[in-house]
Amino acid sequence: MASLNTLVAVCLIYVAFLFAVAFAAERAAIRGKGGWLRAPLVYTLSLSVYCTAWTFYGAVGYAARSGMEFVTIYLGPSLVMIGWWWVLRKLVRIGRTQRVTSIADLISSRYGKSNALAIVVTLMAVIGVTPYIALQLQSVTLSLSIFSDAEAVVRRPSATAGFWVAAGLALFTVLFGTRNLNANERHDGVVIAVAVEAVVKLIALLAVGGFVVWGLGGGLGQMMARIDASDIGTWQVDSSRWLALTAVSAAAFLCLPRMFQVLVVENDGDRQLQIASWAFPLYLMLMSLFVVPIAVMGLEMLPAGSNPDLFVLTLPLAEGRDGLAVLSFLGGFSSATSMVIVATLALSTMVSNHIVMPLWLSLRAEGATVSGDVRNVVILSRRLSIMVIIAFGFLYFRFSGGSAALASIGLISFVGVAQFLPALMGGIFWRGSTRGGALAGLITGFSIWAYTSLLPSFGVDTVYSAALFEEGLWGLAWLRPHALFGLGGLDPTVHAVVWSLTLNTVFFIGVSLLSFPSPMERLQGAQFVNVFDHAGPAMGWRASTTTSEDLMIMAQRILGAEEARDLFRTAAHAQGISGYLPEPTPAFLSTLERELAASVGAATAHAMVSQLVGGASVSVEDLMAVANESAQILEYSNQLEAKSAELTRTAGQLREANEKLKALSVQKDAFLGQISHELRTPMTSIRSFSEILRDTDGLGSVEKTRYASIIHAEAVRLTRLLDDLLDLSVLENGQVNLNLVTGSLSELIDHAVMTTRSGAGKLSIERRRLNEAVSLTTDHDRLGQVFVNLITNAQKYCDAENPTLTVSVEEKDGCTMVRFADNGTTIPGASRALIFEKFSRINDKDGSGAGLGLAICREIMTRLGGDIMYEPDEGGNAFVIQLPSEKRLAAAQ
Amino acid sequence: MTSKVPPDVFVERDTYRKRRWMDALRLLPFCGLGLWALPIIWSNGSADETPLVATSQAIAYVFVVWLFLIISGFALGRVLSLKTGGREV
CATH class of the missing domain: 1.10.287.130 (Signal transduction histidine kinase, dimerisation/phosphotransfer (DHp) domain)
Structure with missing residues (x-):
């Protein structure tokens, strides 16, 4: 058997290897060769921080105790990932646009950058995750004790060993995660180390599984038979637990601070998410694949009373496979360390951004204008937070006795952090949710969780007396921790889930409906809920009295001198100013605040900027923007439509x-x-x-x-x-001079007939002289030219046996019409449109005409203010001349 | 206020197909939820007249559904990223 010293040496080598990987990754990122760090595969593997020692050791123990129920913990997250389009896509987009640093930051930022809310969420997260960290300590301590003493299989883990494990993990995390303050809370080194650990634990679990199924169980078929023959051979899962645990694990997957860190904060694009949406469920499936076989073989082969949580380790040891056992130990060690690192990093960021920094700033009289590098304070507060959080975990481990099943401890944490869900989902989908509602829901849910789930977990007579379990607080039966409001007969976990989440949601919605959000909340609400629709300015800073120098000094302390200079120079350049000090415009202040938020969280950044600038203001324009948002969008689309129609x-x-x-x-x-x-x-x-x-x-x-x-x-x-x-x-060309004379129409026609008499041939002209007694004022010579032209045309082209031209005058609608109708062949339809065009000759037998006559007629009539039209007549053609009325003539002149 | 612009009723065949694939992607988690919720109607030993489901069968069921969801998610993601020319969907 491998000695304890060998094991510790292996652990140290492994940790050194992780450091090297993380260091190399960060160096690559700095030199701009870190593209592969953002690969979807790395992102997917980093999500595996979900699979902690609970998965590695606890799942088998869970299966040995409750059969297939263990799998619910992986079904929930799988569903969330498969349904990434609904929630994660939006969450990740919000995280990117708002530069969110943690789940407390997101919730506080959504509800008007409220620091109170950030503090509540941070405290809840720390308390909620404490049992989870204790779980990791417990599993590592247990696994170490297995190697140190074969008889320890049935013993309680020692507190001393637990302390050293906790101290080691704290040191490891501090060295690993807080060497520097990253500008945007991304930890390339940590992510890559977590990804490596993901591979190690998967390989370890698959190796043990393969050994159990093919080495001990005799192949797949026999293994299945053994499973059915074992104590957990039939489906005996409680339906309510099946559903409740799936739901809680899905909620916890979104709300756990460490999951939020890897899912949202470290995310770099939708593509990572899209790949992870199927790749991560695949990882979870592989991790769960051999859980039941290992549990069944452990129950079968190991002595009764062995801790089933350690079957993954004790089975290879019992078979004398030391190499496999060490690999398995490393897998468990990886699971525990990656969880502790990411969880405490996320929590310490929250604690330092939302509790320590605001406190520190308010304690210093000069506020944000303090001298010195604030970054040292941030890093120190994070390191202290890490130690405090791990210390909490150790205390929980110590006082809960370290003997409980891993899964039951993990579930307590899950229900605790799931309390964030209503505020989180309401925040990103419902604009009507308010800060008051979020606070009420969170506090209600958290209190019920603490009362029904966390405190009872310390065991009887630790926090609660036996009497309190039996009779309820102050002897009130409806306050019994496992039968709140008289709802008994439920599984304790299901009971806690149902009551805490139901009342949480009820209070969240109820108070939201009854309260009224502040302008800042409404602005942020619109930003979050409509993150895909528009990206307007987050808020307006009033044109301020502050100088850019003050801002520069503050930014240098938080972002670091070089980064701050870069930021300011870029902004100045964008404003068209040479030098490095931009004007403190509202737009620049918003940018600066976002940058600061990435380092110290939205609420703190907001407070710091407002100390210098003198109070944020929500301008009338901002409010109008919220109120008229839909109207604006509509108007915009209407404008677009009108433009397109115009085009x-x-x-x-x-x-x-x-x-x-x-x-x-x-x-x-x-x-x-x-x-x-x-x-x-x-x-x-x-x-x-x-x-x-x-x-x-x-x-x-x-x-x-x-x-x-x-x-x-x-x-x-x-x-x-x-x-x-x-x-x-x-x-x-309109150059004609009209010679207007008043005269008789009859005489005009007489004259035209006379003129054409010479070439009359046999054309006879019929007239109705009675109607011709019309006096008119026009250019008689020109009108006469038209008449002559028409009569000449009739003479030339009328091909009837006895050609006759009927000249008649009629009054219509106050206009005088002169009609020249012959009895020749009707002009074919297609040619009619052309007869008034120049050079158009129809039926011109001798070619003597130039084809200009009718064109001239039309021009003359237009000049005179009249018109000439062709009408096909019965058995002939008719040209109708509409004589100008006095008025039209005036207009024509 | 002018009336709202009606959305396009007729879109190109490719666009239409892409939207239906997206519908499928969005429905997938509900499909998974329904399938994985099914075991609650299995007899769990509280009423002893019906035969209990063997654990091996339960494992097979849960893991087959898992595999189905993974493969569907993968395939739909591939189809959509091909349709959008490799861009994010």
């Missing part, structure tokens, strides 16, 4: 304008093309006939005359075309 509209308009420009460009090209074509045709004739006249000898005078006539006709045509174009251009 869509503008894009549409741009598209339209672009289309128009393109069409205009096409039109211009077409116009130029057509002009050239129109000019070229007569030019070609003129050129060819003039060449004939010039070059051909012996032309007869008849021929000469004929050719000259052709040239003349073409020249006339060309002139007309150019006249028309000029006319159109003048009209289109």
Whole structure:
């Protein structure tokens, strides 16, 4: 058997190894090569600080006593991790944005940075965790005593050994965790050491399990048969305990200070959490895998009366496997040390930030402006806190007798810290929860826990007399510790869970509903509950009278000279100031407070800054922000929507304008093309006939005359075309001068008919002279031009057997319409849209027209303030001229 | 005050699928809770007319559920981080 001295030597070597690992990790982090320290695997392994000596030794003892019930302690945390999306994701995000240093910091920060709340939570945490630390001392002491004395299997552990274990652990933790004050409460070295220990304990437990199942039990099948044949071979778990313990372990997983430390404070991103959400349950599953087999083999092979909590150690020892036993011992040692280190670090941070520092600051007259480096005070107070906490654990171990089952001690702690749950969950999900409610709930739950669970755990006649158990406090039966308010017949643990958590929640909700939160609480509440929605400023500092020098001196003491200078220089740079002293703007003060909070906690940091600045203020804007928050969000989204609609509209308009420009460009090209074509045709004739006249000898005078006539006709045509174009251009450019005369419409039509008489052909014109007796004031020459044009068109294009043009005048809606209807072939539908366009010729047989007539007509009518429209008529075409009314004419001028 | 903007009813197929995977991820703990709460209806020896469940069976049950949750959590995490292009979900 390995001697005690060998074992102590192994422990020391192991601890030295852990120191080396932690040191290397911190060096790597400082040199910026610490990326791997933030790997999800390291994070997952660091979570295994949940598995303490209770798991390593106690689970087997628990299984030997109560069968499968032990597993509830791992089911709760597994569910919390699997359901990370609901709670942990939010908790971790809040922890990052608010730079939370501990669970007391989170709760106090949420409820208006209340230091009273921080103190309550800290005290509760210290008291709640004390039995848990005692559990670690007890397990290490027991395991050591096994090696020192084989007969100690059934003996009580000695107090002296316990003392030395406690002293060793305290020294270890102080050296390990408080060598320096990290800026943001992250301990890279500790985390990596815990991760290494996680691997050691897993390997140790799996090795012992494998040895038991395949070495002693004869394989998996036989092992199962042995399990069923043993004392714990059937399912005999109490349903209420099954549910209550699962729930309590889930709650404790979130609320235990050390779990909060590794889960939230050391977290570096959602990705770590996402991986850990399945990897950590896997770790827990592996840790629980061989618990029942080890328990069953221990019950079977070891002498009756052996402590089942030590089967993991005594089974290999009894089989003479010293190497395995030492490995197993190291696993247990790892479990205990990692728990004690992380738990006391977390607790000491809470104690120093929320109790020692505020006290120290208030005791010094000069407050935050004291000279000297505050960091030394912080570190000293943390070291003292660590020793005090471990001393508490030792005292509990001493007075509870050190004989209780490990699991039952652990459960007391679990129920104690689970009291934080209502305030924690209410704080991050319910904006209506208040500081008063949190205080009331915490104190109620904690009192009931202490009365029904903690104090009875010291045993009969230590704190409570036997009579008190039987008859209740002061003889009041409804105050019996295990049957509060007459609710007897319950398992004591379930009883404590039900009463403490129920009344805790009832008081928390009830007082919250009845009380009114302070502005700071409401601001913080909005920040916490809506952490994913917005990240507004946490609070406003009033424009202050303080100088940046004062702030700088204070920051240097807490953050360290170099860090503080960096922070101030960065802030000054952001404000556009050269040098290292920024203006003490509200934004900078908030940043500074957050930085300080990372070192000394939110409440203390807040108090220190407010001492210098002269009181925090919640500005009207802040309050308005809380009140109108939803309205703001809504308004913002509406603004966005309006903007997007406007953009869509503008894009549409741009598209339209672009289309128009393109069409205009096409039109211009077409116009130029057509002009050239129109000019070229007569030019070609003129050129060819003039060449004939010039070059051909012996032309007869008849021929000469004929050719000259052709040239003349073409020249006339060309002139007309150019006249028309000029006319159109003048009209289109609006350069026309109207010559307004008052005259009779009848005469105007007479004149137009007269003018066109020469080329009338066989077109007959029908008129209703009666209606034509209309007097009108307009440019008669221009209007006459339109009439002439329309009559000429009818003469040219009307292809009826007896072409007839009916000219009629009618009054409609106060407008005079002149209608020119012929009986020719109707213009096909597709062409109708084009007839008023330039150079559009429909059914032009001889090609004599330039296609400008109707375009000119339209321009003239527009200038005169009237209009011209085409109407397909029954068996013919009709052009309707809407004559300008007096008013429109005035407008047109 | 103007009316609230209605959320998009129709989203892209990928987005829709991603949201359903997230739903599954969120439902997983409740699934686990239900399965692990099941043993409370097993006979625990207080009423002796029904045969007791053997511990080996109980172990198998609890650990199979555990494995199921772990694998589901792993798979859903993988699917979601693939869908979001390796970013955090």
